[in-house]
Amino acid sequence: MTAVGVEAVGIGKRFGAFAALSGIDMRVRPGTVHGLLGENGAGKSTLVKCLMGYYRADEGSFLVDGREAAISRPADADALGLGMVYQHFTLVPSMTVAENLVIARGQVPAVINWARERAALDEFMGRMPFPVPLDATVGTLSAGERQKTEILKQLYLQRRLLVLDEPTSVLTPQEAEEMLAVMQGLAHGGTATVVIITHKLPDVMRFTDEVTVLRRGRLAGRGATAGLSRSDLTSMMIGEPHAPARPERRGGAEAAIRLAVRRLRTTGGVGQHGLDIASLDVRAHEIVGVAGVSGNGQKELLEVLGGQRPFEGAVTVGGIPYAATRRQSQALHVRVIPEEPLRNGCVPGMSVVDNLNLRLFDQNDGGGSRRWLDAGGMRRRAARMIAGYGIRAASIDAPISVLSGGNVQRCVLARELDGDVALLIVANPCFGLDVKAVAEVRARLMAARNAGCAILLISEDLDEILELADRVVVMRSGRIVHETPAAGADPHAIGAHMLDAHAATPAPALA
Amino acid sequence: MPLLAILAATAVFCAFLLALGRSPASFFQLVWTGAFGSWFSWRNTLSRAAPLLLTALCVAVPAQLGLVVIGGEGALVLGGLSATWAGLQMGGAPGPVIQLAMAAAGAAAGAVWLGIVGVLRARRGINETVTSLVMAYIAIALFNQLVEGPLRDPASLNKPSTYAIPKAAVLPTLPGLDVHPGILIGGVACVLCWLLIARTTTGFAARMTGGNVRAAQLQGLPVAWLMVGACALGGALAGLAGMIEVAAVHGRANASLVAGYGYSGILIAFLARQNALAIMPMAVLLGGIGAAGGLLQRRMGLPDAAVLVLQGMIFVAILASETLYGRIRWFQPRATA
Structure with missing residues (x-):
């Protein structure tokens, strides 16, 4: 398994009269961490859904490893090794983490040798940066643990390109840093290319190599992260360079x-x-x-x-x-x-x-x-x-x-x-x-x-x-x-x- | 959507008729004649529609809270039985007094019977669909036991029945129409239930609970009481239907009361999408199809069950259309994505 590069060329997508995307170009080079930025409604989710085959783009095309790839359904994206961790979870709540991981594979044998799967899972879990209890029922896990399980699932499926949608929003600073560092390691080690959809500029500055910024369905900017400042990114995202003012705190706690x-x-x-x-x-x-x-x-x-x-x-x-x-x-x-x-x-x-x-x-x-x-x-x-x-x-x-x-x-x-x-x-x-x-x-x-x-x-x-x-x-x-x-x-x-x-x-x- | 479902069910039923070698055209013409073709058939239709209005409400009222209660039949038969018993206890009283007592007894019996279902659901989380169905079988068994045992009139030989209620207690027909007043009571009940659901704060609380029980709990609504109340109200209405059947049609409680009105009510409530006002035309439609059964039997040699086949097909089509309805909306991509 080696990391793949993906290129979007002139992607356009309409919902009725509403143009969700128009003329989007994005180049994700293999073995990099790529930040996809933009406010809610900017079209980030629509773009990756087109890439993952959940939507079909009306215009433009995707290149995977430099070759044009016809992605018209999720199975096509699977075959290309493109995987997505959604904001909305895709696990079966009534099954355990171990069961969810095993059934996520494309081909599961009719009779599952649980002893062998279990040993393989334990070994896999040992290599992972954050633990999730394999025997816990997913429905009893909190949102943060489910998100971690989603990420583990993609790694378990040996994806060559991972898209993470707001992956750190429910993690502690240490966990988030650790997780992003692991993602960076995966990318730079050539195991998988990583695309991170995020709002958090500090994470972008620290852990991404390149960024693509969308605003209202159009390309607002892109480039190497090292050559961009926070205010550059902010102005690309919201149009004018202003950070929201911190709300003023007035008065102190009362005794009662x-x-x-x-x-x-x-x-x-x-x-x-x-x-x-x-x-x-x-x-x-x-x-x-x-x-x-x-x-x-x-x-x-x-x-x-x-x-x-x-x-x-x-x-x-x-x-x-x-x-x-x-x-x-x-x-x-x-x-x-x-x-x-x-x-x-x-x-x-x-x-x-x-x-x-x-x-x-x-x-x-x-x-x-x-x-x-x-x-x-x-x-x-x-x-x-x-x-x-x-x-x-x-x-x-x-x-x-x-x-x-x-x-x-x-x-x-x-x-x-x-x-x-x-x-x-x-x-x-x-x-x-x-x-x-x-x-x-x-x-x-x-x-x-x-x-x-x-x-x-x-x-x-x-x-x-x-x-x-x-x-x-x-x-x-x-x-x-x-x-x-x-x-x-x-x-x-x-x-x-x-x-x-x-x-x-x-x-x-x-x- | 329900209209499409009825059309689909009708198409399948036509195929069924053709397979039997009968003409669908003459079938539907006969249904029309038997249901709405003459004043006689209208009368038949309306008296069948009367209990259906109430048993459909028995489904539609709990449905506002997201409860699927399908045990109206049990509340109906017990309501009829306890109304009969009340009528027999009050032998010498004036007619209206007996009638009120019978109505109260019938409604109370139904309310208690389905109220139990509500309590089990609210306190123990036991599925109300299953309990209400099972409770209906228990109610019918209890009914048969009592009618054939302690409450039996020894003179009723072939068809075990209770003693007849006093003549004064029989509900008179509506003046000038020759139809018993059940249709009027049912219609008023539909309007009242609609007002309760759509226009009162209690109805709003019920719809809120049905739409999202977590949000309702967070606003501190008495969710358990609403569930028990809705089930009990539904049961009371079905029990009232039993009382009307006894007081206006049969004059006594016997197996004729177990006629499947409770089950047809489920179909009507779903056809009406649990809307209390929409129940009225649907109950008349289904009452008409039922009323045409006898005519079909005589003219086309079709078994009585043929209309049940049609009802069943409509029900399946309605349930399928509810599923598809959700699906189709799900397929529409949200513009804000």
Whole structure:
């Protein structure tokens, strides 16, 4: 297996009247790490889907190893050794990691010799930079572990060109660096050419050899990374050289504790941690960031605070025991913004208006509950939120699932930050959003904090926590293992606590 | 989409008729005559449609929460039986009082029966489709046991039945139409259910839960209560259908009550895409096809089951079209990719 080069020549792709790509040229030389950059909607995903045979390009052609390659279906890309790690996972949730790897092969014998496969997998896993438990059921893995498994799957299938779509967004800095270094090693060693789709400029600067930048479906620039600066890349991506301003932090934490968690325990399921948190406080005018490698109890903590998981111990809001019923959360002004808002916080089949009213559909604006829906009031409320948050929707009566990720997140923010908010619990609010939307979401959260809201920010993106939080706590194996003020905190020290760097093996992700 | 499915099912059924050596043209003409051709057939159609309206609601109401409850038959027979029992207890009372008591008893029996299904689903996560179906078999067995045992009128020899309900309790036909009032009750129930689902906050909460239960939980909605409530309401409506069958048609509870109305209701609810208002025309259509059964038997020598074959084919076609509907949307690439 040796790395292959790929060239795109004049690729164009239309969806109806919408030109997703036009005249794209990209040259990925064999044995290099190539960065494919652009904001969401710039056409990166469409371009690689054409390369992988999921879409058929309307114009232009692909050259693989200098020869024109007809790629009209995924099997063609497979045969050429082109592999893709998607943002959306392609594993079978009910099967184990080992089973997923073995069935991913093109030809699997009718009777699988598991002893032999197992030995081969153990040997393979030993060569890999990050461990994933082979016997864990994929459905019980967290997003980060699934992403790692996806990458391992492509390596296991011995691809000659790997396309990674935002591969580091759920990894710790150390893991991300390690993983990108491994990718670089694979590429420079001539094993596989690597194309990385990413927003993270530091990663691009450090680990890529060349870049191609797309903007609104057109080629915005390309060249050797060494000859480009960060501001060059930024201006190619968003058109004008400006980095989003850091949101201003005003005022300090108050003495009164808004959210208090004491002796919280939950029982763990298969492959999941039980929580065991002695004490966690969030004060008014304060953002507490919960850092940690995904799968260390963050999901469970969110479920406890959202009323979806039974627990022992005490959770109080403003001194009042809190059980997350509708009446309580409304009386105490507690809001929850879950990760992947379309999947967890919206009803995809309902309209934008209905989704903006999920929280207040049975209330009048002035207070007081309703038995009959107030269609006019709901529309007025939705219109106010759409204007206030700049939500772009072709029709407010269309299902919310047709909106882009950034606009869905805007809808959820508009709904949950509306009115008085005393306590906000938010998980991975910027996952999968483009540069502009990320800056906007973070500014909204900071504005809520500055207005006196207490915010518990659970995030797998350490940069985000360091940017927003006043105080950082680190979760590992369902416990809080480290706490530090965010100002002047050392990311590598936090990373060491996330990974349990004292132990012999990095991050035993499962109990 | 449902229209296409019906056309497809009709085409397959025509082939089936041709294979039997019968003319599809005369078949459909007879169905038309038997269902809607005369006032007599209209009357037959409407009295068959009456229980179908209610049993279809029994499917469509829980469907708002994403529950597939197919045990309306069980709620119907137990509703009919307990309504009969209530009517027999109240011998001397005035007619309307007995009728109200019977309706309450029928609805309560159905509500409890399917409420159990809702509790099992909400508390234990047991699949409501399976439990409701199995509970329907249990209900029918219980019904037969009681009708042939403790509640049997010894005078009913060939066809074990309960005692007849008091004459005063029999529902009078609608003035001037000679049709029993079930069709009116069913129609009103459809409109009320539509209002409940589409226009009230409770209905919104139910649709929200059906669309994404995680989002509903996060907003603190009482998901378990909504599930139990929707199942119980569906059961109450099917139980009411049983009461109407007893009070307006049979005058007593016997095996005629186990006529498959609960199962036809599933078909109608799916044809109507779980829309309470759309149930009305669909119930009349299916009631008409059922009403034509006798005529087909006499004129074409087709077995009674021929119309069941047609119903079955429509059902399969509808289910297939639901799947294809999703597929076709899935194939359309999103413009924002």
